[in-house]
Amino acid sequence: MTFILEVTVAGPGAGRLFAPIGLMTPHLRPEVFVLEGAGYHLAAEARTGQWVAVLEGVTGPVRFCTSFASGGEAYPEALFVHRPNRFTEAAEALIGAARATAQAAGGGQAGLRAIVNDVAAQFSYGHPEQRFYDGEDSIPALCGLTEGSCVDINTYLIASLRAAGYEAGYVTGYFFPEEKRGRCDDMHCWVVTRHDGAVQEWDIAHHLKLGLREIAPGLNPKPGVRVPVAHSMGLDIPALGLTGLKLLSQPMWLAPDGTARWAEVEIALKGYDMLAALGGTGPERPAGG
Numbered sequence: 001m002t003f004i005l006e007v008t009v010a011g012p013g014a015g016r017l018f019a020p021i022g023l024m025t026p027h028l029r030p031e032v033f034v035l036e037g038a039g040y041h042l043a044a045e046a047r048t049g050q051w052v053a054v055l056e057g058v059t060g061p062v063r064f065c066t067s068f069a070s071g072g073e074a075y076p077e078a079l080f081v082h083r084p085n086r087f088t089e090a091a092e093a094l095i096g097a098a099r100a101t102a103q104a105a106g107g108g109q110a111g112l113r114a115i116v117n118d119v120a121a122q123f124s125y126g127h128p129e130q131r132f133y134d135g136e137d138s139i140p141a142l143c144g145l146t147e148g149s150c151v152d153i154n155t156y157l158i159a160s161l162r163a164a165g166y167e168a169g170y171v172t173g174y175f176f177p178e179e180k181r182g183r184c185d186d187m188h189c190w191v192v193t194r195h196d197g198a199v200q201e202w203d204i205a206h207h208l209k210l211g212l213r214e215i216a217p218g219l220n221p222k223p224g225v226r227v228p229v230a231h232s233m234g235l236d237i238p239a240l241g242l243t244g245l246k247l248l249s250q251p252m253w254l255a256p257d258g259t260a261r262w263a264e265v266e267i268a269l270k271g272y273d274m275l276a277a278l279g280g281t282g283p284e285r286p287a288g289g
Contacts, residue, residue: 001278003028003271005174005227007064009251009263017055017263018043018240019251020230022066023171026199028228029072037062043239045248048078048232052248054240064251068227070278075192075199076231079169082162085234085244086137087155090163093141098160112166112195113215116202119157120215123148125208132156150189150205151247155233157191157204167194172230172249174267175206178223182272186265187249188226190219225275 009017021042022030033053037060040053055062082088090098101118102111126147133139133152139159148156154170161168168191175188191202200217207215210222219226230248237245240254251263269275 001070001271001274002031003068003070003227003269003275005064005066005068005229006268006270007174007251008266008268009058009062009064010266011061012058013253013263015253015255016240017058017062017251017253018052018237019064020050020052020172020248021064022068023050023076023173023228023230024072025075025171025228026072028068028070030066031069032067034065034067035062036065043237046236046238047083048081048235049076050078050230050232050235050248052237052240066229070275075169075171075194079171079192079231080167080194083232083234086133087139087233087244087246088159088162089138090159091136091138091140094139094159095163097141098163099165101160102164102166109195109198111164112161112193115160115164115166116157116204116215117213119153119160120204120207120213122146122156123153123204123208125149125153125205128152150203153204153208154189154191157202158233161191161193168192169194169231170233170247171228172247173226173228174250174269175222175226176224176269176272178276180224182269184267184269186262186267189247189249190226220279225269225272227269 021033038055040055042051105111105114122142127149128147158168172189176184201219206222235245236243252260
């Protein structure tokens, strides 16, 4: 089965346009990438081995198209590597809090799950103008209920898990809700953990949006399907002069002064019904290898 992700940027913008081209997971594997409306070249992220398509001098609509097949391989090893930066490094207070939470639950898988639920208890879902880690050199410990998006919540979760010694990775992509079928408005993200051979996927934000406070592993507490495109935070793309880029997801404009901003996009998935019939992510495979 083949599913085609189409991300369209409607018009010209200042500078270069770039976007990731797809990510292998145990559920889906990218097979073909096509750029409609312009020529492009590829540029590599320095430490994760990911590639972005780069467009110069965009004058009209362009469409990034990645074809995925059902079934893939293990998550890339680079997903679980801790590369310290301001988006991944826990502050001392958070390190202590995360370790205490895991130890109080008895460590192991129980400790991991305790951290996930402790993080969920500290957030309400939303999109604040000021994020709790803006201007910080590391991820600070929270002191009360905090509003946050999927990006904010997962940033805190990964920093907490890694601080307590757990392997965790950050995945970006698109979630197509059941009510919109093959359409969505913007990117989504989720977390993958690996402990004692067990690979699990977590989506706190979707639990919170559904009013669920007890977090369970699994990708789709909210009905719909998702497609992965990239992973990790604090990325470097030397060919574009980018260091410490927060994340890769939907297309971004890179201005001549070096600032990057998300492009306005239309996002579509061909094959929604087929992917939904497989459970929203594709057929299950052993996620660890």
